[in-house]
Amino acid sequence: MKKIILFLFAVLFASAFSSCVVLSTKKYKSLLSKQDSLDRGWTASQEKNASLEQLIARLRRDTTGLSSALADLKDQYAKMGNDYSKLKTNSSSEIDKLSSDLKKREQRLKEVEEILRKRDEATNQLKEKLQQALLGFTKSGLSVDIRNGKVYVSLTDKLLFPSGSIIIDEKGKQALSQLADVLKQQPEINIAVEGHTDSQKITNLGQIKDNWDLSVLRATSVVRFLTDVSKVESVRMTATGKGEFQPLDSNSSADGRSRNRRIEIVLSPKLDELYDLIKQ
Template sequence: MKIKYYLLAGIFCCTLHSCVVLSPKKYKNLLAERDSLSTRTTSLEAQVSALQADTTHLHRQLADLQNSYNTLNTNYNKLNDNYSNTSSKVSELSSDLQKREARLKEVEDALKKRDAASAALRDKLQKALLGFQNSGLTVDIRDGKVYVSLADKLLFPSGSIVIDQHGKDALVQLAAVLNKEPDINIAVEGHTDIKKVNNLGQIKDNWDLSVLRATSVTRFLTESQGVDPHRLTATGKSQYQPVDPGTTPDALAKNRRIEIVLTPKLDEIYNLIKQ
């Protein structure tokens, strides 16, 4: 038994000799290092999880930003196309506006020339017909046209369509001016008052009287004074364009008249407007 005991003790001693014997201090240090490593490992794992979550979130944000960028880029391209189209239209409109303004200026210049010609013609007629202005003759401008108004008493006996000598003298002076102004169109208008025509033979009513008086003046100007008939028109207005709506003798006298309307030819203006 003793031999066995000694043998076991020897083996145990040998075993103890073959192992590293740790001191309590080192053992505690090793435990502390193990705990520290475990804590750091847990912290690192938490950081890795957080980084993975952040990475996923950033990927989502990046995808959203990419989609927003694509949308903005598409909208930008559309706006750029719209801008190009709008810019082109603005250029076209600007060019068209400049052309219209240039044409408008040409028309305005032509109208100014017409008005100047009308004013000059009025002055010539007033000077030529000065001796008749106390006999019911007036010359004025309305809407760019020159109106020579002759009272019926200056031209015709009462109820007649035959021009008397005093009226012929006035028309001779008028024709002398018109023959020097070949670019003037001439309209001869007959006007009456509201009184009905009675017992005048071929003249049935105020329409007949106004028309026949206008044609009498037209014939005298063309056949006797050589005014180009292509420049003239003759119309009857009857009682329907009075200068005075009253019914007094003076108002009725004003309405019985021949108006010779002189218009500078507007071919230049018409051509400009058609362009």
């Protein structure tokens, strides 16, 4: 472009010279001004062209990046579609399995509830039978009640033993015999005999060294009478001594200590069926 302009300028100059036309200063300056303007236009065009080429290069790079990103997104979309299909298939089988397990658990829960209902019903019936059988001993310190699904027959020590003794007296034997008659009719009942004392220290009782000894030996005396004399099955029996550590009342008064010195016969239904059901 610049060469063309110079050429035109030369032609004009030659033409003017050949025609012997002398350029005035004004015309000469006008031509120089036009040349400068053309030079500036040429430079601006070059700069604009370079800027456009840079923009085109940047757009090409962006297009390449976008194409790559679009390809990645398409791959991810395809993978998500496959994962969704697998999840949908697996979810259906999982839902079916969960539904089946839930039905089984609901059935087991109903069976457990039924067993517990029967247990509570049997426990209440046993309590009523014992209360009727031992009615004559209630004024002598015998009580029957239900705690935590078990029947507790509580006998104060004065009903069973002379003071400080582990030998059952005649009134105690009578009460235990009547209790045994009911227990022998209830073979599904487990029997635990617990000995309890007050907190006063043992003195001058020979081989009985402390309240632990006294509570255990009294419990085993009751177990031996029920098994050896009244013929309750030994396999159903356990004997434990609790000493002074599970009082019913305060040991600060004579009445409280009297209540704490007791034998508790704890009767609980055999729950083998329930345990087997829970372990399934």
